[in-house]
Amino acid sequence: MSALSAESTVRVANTGESLAVELRGVTKTYGSGSTSVHALRGVDLEVKKSELVMLVGPSGCGKTTLVSIISGVLGADSGVAKLFGIDWSTLGNEQQTLRRGELVGFVFQQFNLIPTLSIIENVSVPLLIRGVREREALERAAAALTSVELGDRTKSLPSQLSGGQQQRVAIARALVGEPRLIVCDEPTASLDGHTGQVVMDLIKDTARSRTDENHRRCVIVVTHDTRIFHYADRIVEMEDGRLKKTLSQHTLEEAAHVPRFAEESPSPDEASKP
């Protein structure tokens, strides 16, 4: 984490309409009384569209709580949490669910694929939830799987795939509904170096894949994995429920000592080069 030294406050990335995520004074406490845990203690954060932001910090610092609130799966106790201008606190449960389905795609550490569904069915689920006819949903799921180089495994069950392949399925599932925000929770934690690189390339491409202003998306990655820091536009470090530091892309590029997948674990292709 030595790369995170330059800036000690979270910088407002942009203003107005270009913001994907806007948090103001967000707090969250679990439990009550003497057993209460203050997961977030007044967090302010802004994330631009097209940005790939990584949240880092020790276990229990509030990273997961923060992305849960950003993505609308958890409510804040106080403060304002907006996603693409929508204040989650102004929506009822039903509306939150619908908006979440529309705006957010998830990639989990443990993939969270439904084991009894084939991978094409897993990928089609977000579309089915949104009312797309099954035939069309499967076609689009097949296209999404092809794009993550799993077009020939559409009938396979998740258990028949390697960890890296399952994570690619999860990415295809996260992207198939064209969400504006992709939330990745430790996406490379269960993967080897090369596979992690492939997955991060995909995620990075995702953030860049839409250029039109109205459909640009951003990616928030929660990670402990220092090997993937170079993929970030910005790294935000958390500690004890607060944002501690932020590190910009420029600073990252200068931080030559940050290890990369390529340095640590060359891909087979690269390894074979003379």
Place this chain on the structure above:
Amino acid sequence: MRLPLRADCGWAKGDSGANALGGMYKIALRMLLRDRGKYLALVCGLSFATLLIAQQGSIFLGLVLRSTGVLQNVGQPDLWVVDPSTRYILETRPVGEQFVGRVRSVPGVAWAEPMFSNYANVEFADGTFKRVQLIGIDRTTLIGQPPEMVEGSLEDLRAPDTVLVEESSRPKLNNAKIGDVLRLNDKRAVIVGFCRAKLGFESNAIVYTTFDNAVRFTPVGRERVTFILVGVKPDADRTAVAADIRKFTGLGAFTPEEMSRRTIGFILYETGIGINFGITVLLGFVVGLAVTAAIFYQFTLENLRHFAVLKAMGTRNSVLVRMVLLQAGVVGMIGFGIGCGPAGIFTILGRKPGAELAPYFPWQLLALTLVGMMICIGLGSLLSLRRVITLEPAVVFK
């Protein structure tokens, strides 16, 4: 690596509702049916529960119905006239023969014939004996005759000292055959035929003879008529005729249905059978239903994480509820269907003539079992749904 996706999905265009549900219903069914281990455990558990409920229920109903065996064997009368304090078809107090004439004189009565019913002992050469149900019917009209002759002729019953034996009772009477002589209460009785009839509550062998023979075989006091079987004129109202018989004779007059109800009521409420066997049946019912609810609850719990993922991805609670209910309904119906099979086979085997078990499996029991199953699956689902509805989608990050 750009994903070739379309922004104009159905949801965005408002194409939701039935399509969304259809797709998600299929997902729910695939989650259920493709998890073969859990699915088989669910189906087996629910089938067992169904079998337990249906089989226990059918035995209980069969046992209760068996108590009305004598009534079922006599199809001709519109009314049964008995001592007014009679509560059970086999617990009777005979009335005098003069009452037969009095009943015949009641307006609306087409015919009235005496019938005798009592126990007698058949003694064997080795010194052992068997208790039999001795039925005496009118020698002239043969009203009260057994429902079906299997061997021999009913007319032969008019000969002196003759009896018919209920077919399934043969083994109880040392595999008797036509022409054999029974020692009935120390009197000679010649077997002239075999008939088919419902056994009574105590499963005693049934022996038919004429009223006069019956009285001779089993001497009683001056009152010798156990039942007076009454036929009502076609244009008469049998309820009104019954009321008149009660009024003019002081005896009890009941339709066969009323007599059945009295008998069943006696078995249920006046003996320990109702409470004892009822508790056993109820326990089977409760265990079956509890198993059903617990199994389905467990199934949903094991899928809770998947439901959380679906919820995080935008599935509304109402859709999740319908998915769970669909899973419950499908697995419930399959389990019910499979469970009914062995219950039906058990019933068929148990209803063989002479079988000591007499399961009775009417459609009402089938419907009741289905309703019970659905209530319990519903209960299991409700418990599950409470978890699904209150599920924080944030658990997907844990």
